[in-house]
Amino acid sequence: MMEKILTRNIAVENSHRISAYIASGGYEALKTVLNDLSPDEVTDIVKNSGLRGRGGAGFPAGVKWGFVPKETDKLKYLVCNADESEPGTFKDRLILDNDPHMMLEGIAIASYAIGANTAFIYIRGEFAAQTLILNEAIEEMKEKGFLGKNILSSGYDLDIIITRGAGAYICGEETALLTSLEGKRGYPRIKPPFPAVAGYLNSPTIVNNVETLCCVPHIISRGADWFKSIGTEMSSGPKLYCVSGHVRNPGVFELPMGTPLKELIFEHAGGVLHNRKLKAVIPGGSSTSVLKADEIDIAMDFDSVAAAGSMLGSAGIIVMDEQTDMVDACYNLSRFYAHESCGQCTPCREGVPWMTMILGRITNGKGGRRDIDLLLDICKSIERKTICPFGDAAVAPVKSYIDKFREEFDYYVENKKSMVQENEKSDIVAN
Ligand SMILES: Cc1cc2nc3c(=O)[nH]c(=O)nc-3n(C[C@H](O)[C@H](O)[C@H](O)COP(=O)(O)O)c2cc1C
Ligand code: SF4
DSSP states (O other): OOOOSTTTTTTSTTTTSHHHHHHTTTTHHHHHHHHHOOHHHHHHHHHHHTOBOSSSSOOBHHHHHHTSOSSOSSOOEEEEEEOOOSTTOOHHHHHHHHOHHHHHHHHHHHHHHHTOSEEEEEEOTTOHHHHHHHHHHHHHHHHTTSSBSSGGGSSOOBEEEEEEOOSOGGGGSHHHHHHHHTTSOOOOOOSSSOTTTSOGGGSOEEEEEHHHHHHHHHHHHHOHHHHHTSBOSSSBSEEEEEEEESBSSOEEEEEETTEEHHHIIIIITOSBGGGOOEEEEEOSSTTSOOEEGGGOOOEESHHHHHHTTSOOTTOEEEEEETTOOHHHHHHHHHHHHHHHOOSOSHHHHHHHHHHHHHHHHHHTTOOOTHHHHHHHHHHHHHTTOSSSTHHHHHHHHHHHHHHHHHHHHHHHHHHSSOSSOGGGOOOOOOO
16 A cells, blocks of 8 residues: 555644644755755656646656746746646545645745746636635745745745636646736637747746645655665655545545556445446546546556546546446537637537537437537547647547447437436436
């Protein structure tokens, strides 16, 4: 059993208070960084740890920090992405609720490493309670001298500003987030340029996920080799896995990167509800391709899930039992994506609602034979033809559900009803 690292304080009374965090060794890493290490040395330690971003793409954090130009007269910024809106994902909320100082210490260290004196926390609008917790935590940090001017007499200044989103899923995408942070409508931008070079107000900006930043104080305190000793060679460290859907014990489980998916579902999450058989699993949040029950013998790390034809993404594992109507489940996700498209690109703005309309028609018993191929055609017209990866994210469920469960789609259009008996259907799980 792996020692708990990111969730070690969760069960401690008042774990969200700075006193509890300091009692567990909190802010020692920040002291080490400000007293003994140069920004480049901090970046090198994080690079050597192999830490990969936990927000979905899995990009190496230290490498990204290294992209920030050294010779620039522009201000630099750090942004903590706390938008967490991907259906099936609720790991960052656990940290925000229970251990905000771990994230704040990570923000301070990362800001120092990239030379930023201002950091933002872009938090999901619905996280009102978590925003209050963060406001208090920031005040506590200031009182203890960990934030503000000349932190711990090091000469380093840092301000942390909280900005709340307004309920748009797309604002979790880093460039949409930055546009929103600038006070504009949250439209994604074409990359390159990448935010590390031209981000907030066109200045060098690093965007990192909550969980990514939470790993940083531990890496500084215990070393890059210690971090690399957890997980797999290419995906190091601990991971917060969210398991939801048709399981007995849904929740967030901290385990090493590369934990078998079967172990997560059948041991930690207690197995499938009502002793039913497993039908399908979404491994990494709703934007990742679905896997059939006989495809889940995989390790949950970036490369193993990719090799299985899906993505680790945000590690939001959604379990579906044998009584799930997969066409209806696909329709449910498609409705979400149609609602959340920002509308900038024609293929996404027009194509995703069109797919949703067709899926609705099929589930209403009014679909025709051509509809399934039409759906696949629309997928082709959206994929890789949009400004941001949202288009591909919206296509992944439709393509993979048809690919893996084609017989259920065929049955619907031929028989005008679901293959799963109406009175035996399981509820569709979305978020
Ligand atoms: C549609 C969409 C939504 C996203 N939502 C989130 C989110 O809620 N939180 C997050 O950290 N990253 C999200 N991302 C990924 C971010 O764009 C970005 O890669 C990430 O914040 C970088 O942090 P990391 O390197 O620490 O993973 C999203 C990406 C896309 C395409
Ligand atoms: S792909 Fe969709 S969400 Fe992304 S920019 Fe284009 S319209 Fe907006």
